[in-house]
Amino acid sequence: xxxxxxxxxxxxVLDPAHTRIxxxxxxxxxxxxxxxxxxxxxTAHLDGxxxxxxxxxVVIKTESIHTGVEQRDQHLRTNDFLDVPNFPDITFRxxxxxxxSDTEYRVTGDLTVKDTTRPVTIDFEYTGNAVDPxxxxxxxxxxxxxxxxxxxxxTWNAALEGGGVLVGDKVVLEFDISAIKQG
Numbered sequence: 001x002x003x004x005x006x007x008x009x010x011x012x013v014l015d016p017a018h019t020r021i022x023x024x025x026x027x028x029x030x031x032x033x034x035x036x037x038x039x040x041x042x043t044a045h046l047d048g049x050x051x052x053x054x055x056x057x058v059v060i061k062t063e064s065i066h067t068g069v070e071q072r073d074q075h076l077r078t079n080d081f082l083d084v085p086n087f088p089d090i091t092f093r094x095x096x097x098x099x100x101s102d103t104e105y106r107v108t109g110d111l112t113v114k115d116t117t118r119p120v121t122i123d124f125e126y127t128g129n130a131v132d133p134x135x136x137x138x139x140x141x142x143x144x145x146x147x148x149x150x151x152x153x154x155t156w157n158a159a160l161e162g163g164g165v166l167v168g169d170k171v172v173l174e175f176d177i178s179a180i181k182q183g
Contacts, residue, residue, distance in 0.1 A: 022176075106122075118147075
């Protein structure tokens with residue numbers, strides 16, 4: 001049995017074992033690099049009856065970036081990109097939640113990367129809820145947003161011999177969320 005939207009009201013934590021926070025960026029103007037962050041924490045208060053009263057916050061550890069290529073990951077941790085020693089966290093805090101339909105929500109909040117904070121709006125799909133074998137009520141959400149990395153002070157690049165640049169400016173942030181209701 002699944003819960004109705006009003007029954008979902010409560011406090012939640014992200015389940016890192018079943019949540020993915022990822023990204024996709026264009027490389028050499030011809031292909032895409034996919035990556036993710038392995039260490040993060042997040043909490044939310046969901047109000048099923050009045051989604052505008054819902055809130056969420058996420059803290060992502062920049063050192064946990066992973067693209068499957070260690071040399072690239074090490075470069076992404078330098079000042080050329082995330083500058084992990086000086087900026088160990090990427091944060092997101094909601095400022096507005098809007099219901100678009102029974103399964104679609106628009107979440108606006110402040111995204112901070114490298115000490116630069118800008119508003120972003122993420123379209124999420126509510127994928128459902130279930131009680132897991134341990135008795136936990138879980139909700140699922142999927143969403144994505146495209147940002148300009150330059151707007152967050154991530155400007156490093158290299159020119160390509162035939163024209164263009166090595167790293168595209170647009171980065172798609174991807175969220176596959178499993179959150180567990182607390183108490």
